[in-house]
Amino acid sequence: MTETFVVAGGCFWCLDAAYRALRGVESVVSGYTGGQRPHPTYEQVCTGATGHAEAVKISFDPEVIAPDVILDAFFTMHDPRQLNHQGADRGTQYRSAMFYADEEQKALFAAARERAAEIWDAPIGEEEGTIVTRLEPLGEFYDAEDYHQDFFAKNPTQGYCLAVAVPKVNKVRARFAEYAV
Template identity: 70%
Template structure:
């Protein structure tokens, strides 16, 4: 198993998408990239902790290639929006990748370069050191599945899930 830590706006969307893919063993929503020792959702939402809403995606690269995990990341959010995704605004919603080692850093850089071919405009996704990853509160874990009728899930997360289901159909769980 391997893990990637990725931030691309609200973690509910990333969580919802990655849970639909074969070979993904676990998705954990959390906070990383900041200076506060024990951040919680309310503090992160202020934008003063430096943390990003992120997911830790644990996957089996023998089932789903590493590059697919990363290409899905760049397909499910807009990496040209600085410190925001749609109506979600603030550094906590930044597009960022947090490599655990040099090999991941290189792979992340290659994925960012590939994404630049798909997106008009400059890719603003940062590659930042992976520091402490703090699990988000339990109610944020698997939020989409627990709250399918919630407005944000219907308006924002569901279209992203459907887009990835179409674009990466060969990797979607049956």
């Protein structure tokens, strides 16, 4: 039985790469959600005008990797205290958000956010420095263009990947070594 979560925490290339490094993750799809424009393009999302976030849809086997591990890894691979940015990537398209499909997911996501508040030693809030991760209902998820899928594996020597993705992948592999592939 496969479960699927949709999360956003900065550039989807990093989230994609870090989740692919975990055993039990069956697929990761980079895409866009949380906005108003149907079928947005990368260029449109980058303007911030569509309301979409760069997100990943993670499908995993909960008998191999627990849902809480998937969610705790999310809070390991990005800084949930940065409002509408991660590092140099700025704009609402880089917001920290968890997109729930139903009330059960919403409760799981809220519990994960509470654990993150303890780990990051920051309260949950709406301003920089607090845990700003939003819980949003999952609307339509649009797959990103093909060249964004599994970007890190296809472009391992690209500057952004080396500078930003590699440290995040390594951090997740270290913290969740028992799940590392």
